[in-house]
Amino acid sequence: xxxxxxxxxxxxxxxxxxxxxxxxxxxxxxxxxxxxxxxxxxxxxxxxxxxxxxxxxxxxxxxxxxxxxxxxxxxxxxxxxxxxxxxxxxxxxxxxxxxxxxxxxxxxxxxxxxxxxxxxxxxxxxxxxxxxxxxxxxxxxxxxxxxxxxxxxxxxxxxxxxxxxxxxxxxxxxxxxxxxxxxxxxxxxxxxxxxxxxxxxxx
Amino acid sequence: xxxxxxxxxxxxxxxxxxxxxxxxxxxxxxxxxxxxxxxxxxxxxxxxxxxxxxxxxxxxxxxxxxxxxxxxxxxxxxxxxxxxxxxxxxxxxxxxxxxxxxxxxxxxxxxxxxxxxxxxxxxxxxxxxxxxxxxxxxxxxxxxxxxxxxxxxxxxxxxxxxxxxxxxxxxxxxxxxxxxxxxxxxxxxxxxxxxxxxxxxxx
Numbered sequence: 001x002x003x004x005x006x007x008x009x010x011x012x013x014x015x016x017x018x019x020x021x022x023x024x025x026x027x028x029x030x031x032x033x034x035x036x037x038x039x040x041x042x043x044x045x046x047x048x049x050x051x052x053x054x055x056x057x058x059x060x061x062x063x064x065x066x067x068x069x070x071x072x073x074x075x076x077x078x079x080x081x082x083x084x085x086x087x088x089x090x091x092x093x094x095x096x097x098x099x100x101x102x103x104x105x106x107x108x109x110x111x112x113x114x115x116x117x118x119x120x121x122x123x124x125x126x127x128x129x130x131x132x133x134x135x136x137x138x139x140x141x142x143x144x145x146x147x148x149x150x151x152x153x154x155x156x157x158x159x160x161x162x163x164x165x166x167x168x169x170x171x172x173x174x175x176x177x178x179x180x181x182x183x184x185x186x187x188x189x190x191x192x193x194x195x196x197x198x199x200x201x202x203x
Numbered sequence: 204x205x206x207x208x209x210x211x212x213x214x215x216x217x218x219x220x221x222x223x224x225x226x227x228x229x230x231x232x233x234x235x236x237x238x239x240x241x242x243x244x245x246x247x248x249x250x251x252x253x254x255x256x257x258x259x260x261x262x263x264x265x266x267x268x269x270x271x272x273x274x275x276x277x278x279x280x281x282x283x284x285x286x287x288x289x290x291x292x293x294x295x296x297x298x299x300x301x302x303x304x305x306x307x308x309x310x311x312x313x314x315x316x317x318x319x320x321x322x323x324x325x326x327x328x329x330x331x332x333x334x335x336x337x338x339x340x341x342x343x344x345x346x347x348x349x350x351x352x353x354x355x356x357x358x359x360x361x362x363x364x365x366x367x368x369x370x371x372x373x374x375x376x377x378x379x380x381x382x383x384x385x386x387x388x389x390x391x392x393x394x395x396x397x398x399x400x401x402x403x404x405x406x
Contacts, residue, residue: 016240019247020223020230023254024286027223028277030254037219040250044222047243047250051226051233058316074231074313076320083227084287084311108287110277111330113261117279118346119329126322126351127314143321147350148329 001063001071013073013081020083021108028107070137077127084108088124088161096135099128100162109156116154118187121179122146124161125189129175132163133193140199141173146191154179154186163189171195204266204274216276216284223286224311231310273340280330287311291327291364299338302331303365312359319357321390324382325349327364328392332378335366336396343402344376349394357382357389366392374398 001009023044030037063071073081078088086109088101111117126146134141163177172192179187204212226247233240266274276284281291289312291304314320329349337344366380375395382390 016244019244023251026251026254029258031257036253040253041219041222043246043250047246048226048229050239050243051229054234055232119326122325123322143353145352149348150346
């Protein structure tokens with residue numbers, strides 16, 4: 001995918017997906033009367049029908065950007081086209097063994113009142129550790145094991161996640177990382193990522 | 204909350220949230236032209252504005268059903284009012300130390316093409332283990348540690364999650380569980396859940 005095509009598609013799909021993210025937040029927090037809710041539902045169904053006028057069968061289509069990195073627009077954590085993704089924008093250091101992201105989690109990611117769902121912390125840590133292990137999703141790897149230790153409740157709002165490769169032993173890559181708010185670390189994670197058998201033969 | 208009030212609110216909010224879930228799927232998979240996408244975005248913004256005519260400040264409001272179990276409608280995994288929740292309906296056995304859920308994950312939960320995002324597996328396992336540990340969210344507990352071991356890729360589609368309390372030692376409850384498709388287990392989890400200090404004094 002050329003840089004121009006990437007920019008064009010970002011301009012088409014980015015605002016659509018952001019509009020759905022706003023709608024998700026409004027849906028959770030609305031106290032509108034029943035008539036208003038019915039009318040909103042009709043408007044939503046109209047939008048859904050229009051978008052379904054032409055759809056692809058495959059859920060995910062992975063394309064590659066000019067720099068060789070995959071553009072995974074449907075991904076549940078980083079997908080530009082996936083409204084359930086916050087989405088995270090992952091930053092990588094120059095040798096791609098360390099990465100981080102700063103992002104905001106709103107009501108859609110809640111577990112206990114005011115706090116991020118513990119499983120959402122695990123979702124984000126799993127993704128960020130995987131990005132570090134796979135050098136920005138450029139190496140084929142799958143998660144073997146991930147352990148998340150919860151230090152304290154993670155508040156909704158502005159957060160940061162980061163991860164770094166600790167070491168590689170044969171087909172296994174050991175990665176650690178954490179989630180933090182302005183006060184410090186809220187959850188820590190360790191993961192073991194494994195190179196699939198088919199990739200060992202060629203690489 | 205009386206059973207009648209619960210039914211009334213379910214009838215108001217359930218179809219709205221389901222309509223947003225359909226829209227999320229359509230947003231990910233659409234290949235509509237730019238004009239159609241612009242029109243859909245306008246319809247979505249109209250719905251969002253209407254719903255935001257009256258909203259509550261708090262993200263989550265926990266109320267209690269007639270059976271004393273919390274109704275957590277904004278929850279990211281089980282929330283009736285949260286469009287990013289699949290949502291899971293959790294079944295508990297009679298002594299509430301074992302629970303399970305059968306559910307469908309569509310394109311919104313994807314990681315690698317055709318497969319559930321590994322972090323989404325962790326999200327769901329964290330929730331189901333927590334339900335078992337807390338006897339259906341009736342006991343105050345927070346997650347101390349959770350470990351997820353990925354056996355193989357979890358395909359999008361129909362899935363089952365289950366969890367059971369293994370043992371309790373002082374303030375710690377040890378729980379295990381797994382995620383499976385029709386072919387068997389795809390991911391296993393173990394968790395340690397901890398009773399908060401304030402709850403120890405009272406009970």
